[in-house]
């Protein structure tokens with residue numbers, strides 16, 4: 001019987017071709033995950049060995065008061081060190097955030113024939129919605145325990161025509177109500193490089209937006225699998241909404257004294273949004289801001305959802321370090337690359353960490 005997944009082809013057909021995704025596998029209630037999901041030992045996440053990030057969330061409402069400079073410093077320092085921070089009082093209504101999480105669950109609970117209307121590669125909704133599983137299942141030896149839908153924003157009209165009925169208005173509302181915060185954070189980070197920011201520069205670095213619903217269904221073997229393998233984000237910044245289950249781990253720049261990688265749990269904080277620096281901002285800042293590797297665990301009992309909003313330059317932009325950022329260091333760490341080429345590199349590889357991708361733009365990568 002096909003569902004015994006005797007061959008890797010039968011699993012591929014069920015999960016990818018027929019669009020059941022890993023949720024389909026989870027719903028079968030198998031006692032163990034199929035082999036294709038078992039990570040090599042070095043990629044498994046040891047929750048007991050990881051510490052929790054204890055940095056308090058940054059209160060963005062204070063940007064409007066006497067503590068403006070202090071808050072700017074907090075944002076800059078976090079971007080220069082861990083590359084991740086959390087924000088509260090960000091101006092996005094908390095009910096909207098709750099609705100997003102609830103709607104992500106609802107979307108993945110739709111019957112297969114409704115969901116697969118949005119499947120990557122076959123959907124008439126074409127390039128602006130992409131329902132997919134793992135990351136690049138054709139290229140990955142081991143699959144991630146995750147399904148997701150990407151909604152690519154180019155205009156309200158297109159979103160209202162092609163994004164799923166269930167969430168199109170809500171996600172548009174989220175984009176609208178988060179835009180002031182996103183712009184504010186990006187402007188603070190760019191200004192701090194000594195760069196004068198005007199509308200054309202803003203457009204250059206935050207012209208494109210993509211919202212994902214990530215869905216990590218219950219997994220019988222959380223200790224053997226990952227929700228999302230090690231990667232850094234592609235764009236300028238990412239705004240991440242996570243639920244109360246948690247499971248997001250970020251790699252610290254330096255290994256510990258024993259030469260081992262250290263991963264920090266970014267704990268769920270009610271009402272907070274997680275902000276992280278993407279590869280493009282690391283390049284633009286000539287390495288001053290850190291695009292950190294991160295990954296997620298799976299859990300055995302409940303499905304976890306997260307909603308990242310990726311802010312990216314448009315595909316036709318040429319991306320290289322700002323001259324002011326080069327001057328600060330004395331030399332350029334990265335060459336100029338076409339955003340489209342960087343994206344091709346990013347999406348053409350499995351999640352095997354950041355270095356392999358960003359080295360594409362690095363000068364003297366040896």
Ligand SMILES: O=C(O)CCC(=O)C(=O)O
Pocket residue numbers: 212214228233240242247248294296305306308
């Ligand atoms: O689910 C999470 O907490 C992280 C998601 C993420 O890193 C991504 O979608 O790039």
Ligand SMILES: [Fe+2]
Pocket residue numbers: 231232233294
């Ligand atoms: Fe990510």
